Structure formats: C-alpha cells, structure tokens
Amino acid sequence: MKNQIVKFAILFSIVLGFISCTDASRARIGGFGDEFKVEMINCDGTVARTWISSGKVLSEQNSDGYFFKDKESGKLIEVTGRLIITKQ
Template sequence: MMKKILLCAAMVATLAGCTDATVGKVTSYGRPAHVICYSGGVEIFNGYSTGKVKSEKSSDGYFFYNRGTSSNVEVSGDCVINYQ
C-alpha cells in the first residue's frame, strides 16, 4: 500500500510541472485514436487505431494498427489524431 502511495505521489510531482499537452500525450499512451488525414484539403483517410499512433523522427508519417481492417497502416499528410 505504501509503495502505491509513493508511486502516485511521484507521478503527481512529475506531472505537476508539465503542460496540458505533455500530460495529455503521457496519459493517452496505448489508447485508441480517431485518425483523419488530408491532402490538398481533401480527406484521404478516416479510421480508428486499436492503440497508440506512432511517428518516427525521420518521417512525416504515422503508423498504427487499423481497427476497421485489422491491418497495419502507414499514412502521411495533414493528419488530425484525436485520442478517445
């Protein structure tokens, strides 16, 4: 029980200095997301991930497991990622 209290206190202390965006990114880890991507203002992808949407530093794209098609998806463009 004491370990859980100390862990919670450490977590609160760590997140207290973070912005809302940082806290949101940390707390959304592993959660499904609604992903919509556009190219030239036209919607080119609209779907849901089964978990966290990832990106690579050397790429402008995103990759995730698509809940609708049960397949891995890689997308690039102007994407809006909304965690549920």
C-alpha cells in the same frame, strides 16, 4: 534513514516532473490503449481517408510519418502528409 531520503528524493522528482508537464504532454503520455481517429486531408481540405486506431498513434523518429494498428482491419498503417489525429 539514508534509504528513506533517497526514496523520498526519487518520488519528489517524479511528482515534480509530472506537475511541470503541460496538459498536452500528460495526455500524450496517457494515451496508450486509447482509440484515435486519424484523418488524411487532401490539398483542397477534404478528408481523403479515415481510420480508427486500436491504440496509440506513434510517430517515427527523424520522420514526418505516423504508424498505428487499424481497428477495423487489424493491419499496421503507416501514413504521412496532412493529418488530423483526434483522441476518441
């Protein structure tokens, strides 16, 4: 009986945590394996460069940079600056 109560409490905590997430948080968690369009923006607002990632775009901890694998070249790309990241 105690084992079932513990399992229920764990399951309830997980469900409660997921429900309390915002839509954006859930989308961010569920973005693994999806493609993203990464656009680097010039100072004048024009697009300087565009990539399509082969998976999730991740951010460095304690940094303003992002990194991802480029779908076309298969290379690791690391970028920083004015960016627009859109799920495809």
